[in-house]
Amino acid sequence: MRIDLITIFPEFFSVLDVSLLGKARQAELVQTRVHDLRDYAAFKADGSPDVHRTVDDAPFGGGAGMVMKPDVWGKAIDDVLEPGGVLVIPSPAGTLFTQALAADLATAPQLVFACGRYEGIDARVAEHYAAAGHRVLEVSLGDYVLNGGEVAAFAMTEAVTRLIPGFMGNAQSIVEESHADGLLEYPSYTRPATWRGHDVPDILLSGHHARIEEWRHEQQLQRTRTRRPDLLPPEG
Numbered sequence: 357m358r359i360d361l362i363t364i365f366p367e368f369f370s371v372l373d374v375s376l377l378g379k380a381r382q383a384e385l386v387q388t389r390v391h392d393l394r395d396y397a398a399f400k401a402d403g404s405p406d407v408h409r410t411v412d413d414a415p416f417g418g419g420a421g422m423v424m425k426p427d428v429w430g431k432a433i434d435d436v437l438e439p440g441g442v443l444v445i446p447s448p449a450g451t452l453f454t455q456a457l458a459a460d461l462a463t464a465p466q467l468v469f470a471c472g473r474y475e476g477i478d479a480r481v482a483e484h485y486a487a488a489g490h491r492v493l494e495v496s497l498g499d500y501v502l503n504g505g506e507v508a509a510f511a512m513t514e515a516v517t518r519l520i521p522g523f524m525g526n527a528q529s530i531v532e533e534s535h536a537d538g539l540l541e542y543p544s545y546t547r548p549a550t551w552r553g554h555d556v557p558d559i560l561l562s563g564h565h566a567r568i569e570e571w572r573h574e575q576q577l578q579r580t581r582t583r584r585p586d587l588l589p590p591e592g
């Protein structure tokens with residue numbers, strides 16, 4: 357898989373070299389490239405040089421803040437997005453990012469993350485590439501607003517790449533984790549068996565694997581009911 361990240365803060369993604377993703381990149385499972393949006397702002401729409409490499413402008417219709425320019429984004433995305441690639445635009449106005457979507461995106465040949473800042477990217481950019489036949493997703497991590505798309509793009513990159521076959525050393529760990537089966541994962545324990553007066557549940561010391569699996573599933577259901585009832589199927 358190829359992952360391209362377009363941003364006005366390319367240094368933000370230097371963390372990709374130290375995260376788990378670094379190993380995958382070395383293993384050639386994932387190729388990542390970071391692009392500075394300002395490299396595509398050297399000339400104005402009329403072709404004259406733009407020494408300030410401007411990437412934003414005032415919003416039509418008024419309102420606070422600035423909007424990122426479609427012509428600059430168009431040059432950058434034209435240069436990066438390949439046939440079959442998915443354009444992902446992190447946005448608080450997007451559809452919710454889920455483990456299911458992460459698994460879906462893990463099968464794509466390329467992801468291009470367009471990391472907006474200010475009040476976001478001119479809406480015609482998403483419209484243009486969707487009309488050109490590309491899969492375009494505006495995606496949110498949750499119901500809160502970040503200062504830009506970079507944090508969300510990094511989180512999605514990690515959630516997606518760890519699902520690529522061969523990325524995680526122990527493939528079983530992916531199967532048993534939260535949201536893999538639609539439920540929150542069960543609580544985990546390790547040595548010592550007693551810690552500050554707190555004991556590990558006896559069932560986990562029993563060696564009875566069938567009962568342990570049963571207990572773990574019940575813990576998943578109990579946690580999901582308590583913490584995320586929205587994940588449970590409707591009654592009936």
Ligand SMILES: NC(=O)c1ccno1
Nearest residue numbers: 447448496497501502
């Ligand atoms: N909630 C989000 O994913 C987001 C992305 C950019 N700003 O907020």
